[in-house]
Amino acid sequence: MPITAPQPPEPATGSVTDRLVDANRRYAAAFHDPGMDARPVLKVAVVACMDARIDLHAALGLELGDCHTIRNAGGVVTDDTIRSLTISQRALGTRSVVLIHHTGCGLQTITEDFRTELEHEVGQRPTWAVEAFTDVDQDVRQSMARVRTSPFLAHTDDVRGFVFDVHTGLLREITAQ
Numbered sequence: 001m002p003i004t005a006p007q008p009p010e011p012a013t014g015s016v017t018d019r020l021v022d023a024n025r026r027y028a029a030a031f032h033d034p035g036m037d038a039r040p041v042l043k044v045a046v047v048a049c050m051d052a053r054i055d056l057h058a059a060l061g062l063e064l065g066d067c068h069t070i071r072n073a074g075g076v077v078t079d080d081t082i083r084s085l086t087i088s089q090r091a092l093g094t095r096s097v098v099l100i101h102h103t104g105c106g107l108q109t110i111t112e113d114f115r116t117e118l119e120h121e122v123g124q125r126p127t128w129a130v131e132a133f134t135d136v137d138q139d140v141r142q143s144m145a146r147v148r149t150s151p152f153l154a155h156t157d158d159v160r161g162f163v164f165d166v167h168t169g170l171l172r173e174i175t176a177q
């Protein structure tokens with residue numbers, strides 16, 4: 001009698017996207033429209049790294065409808081982040097900005113040479129900066145400064161920056177210097 005390997009409880013079928021679409025069907029089946037409008041209840045926009053280990057809503061005690069979340073590699077304040085924050089404040093009523101970077105960020109493992117390497121590989125230099133950094137505290141300060149000095153934002157008096165520790169789940173506030 002051939003020995004068979006133990007089977008996983010639920011063999012994965014299809015792509016990861018199929019799995020997400022299946023999950024959405026279950027989500028929608030239990031979903032009740034809370035009847036909210038698009039303006040965040042807490043009038044806050046959170047800019048954070050896209051890192052998969054940060055569950056922003058759980059980590060900050062946020063509920064559906066509470067905030068805008070703007071995420072990218074590093075949680076850096078790029079022109080496009082400013083675009084989202086400007087719309088968040090001027091069209092959708094947010095007033096506070098929270099910036100969240102974190103320990104062990106992927107952007108600490110690469111340098112701006114990444115752009116040169118890309119250029120060699122594909123024959124085109126990206127127009128965007130990689131925004132790599134070595135000092136996470138300093139990177140949070142730079143992001144806070146970019147928000148505070150943006151001419152497009154209506155509210156820059158409540159801008160605070162933090163480093164999220166992916167091992168403890170704790171935020172550490174960074175003071176501007």
Ligand SMILES: [Zn+2]
Pocket residue numbers: 049050051073074075102104105106107
């Ligand atoms: Zn990161």
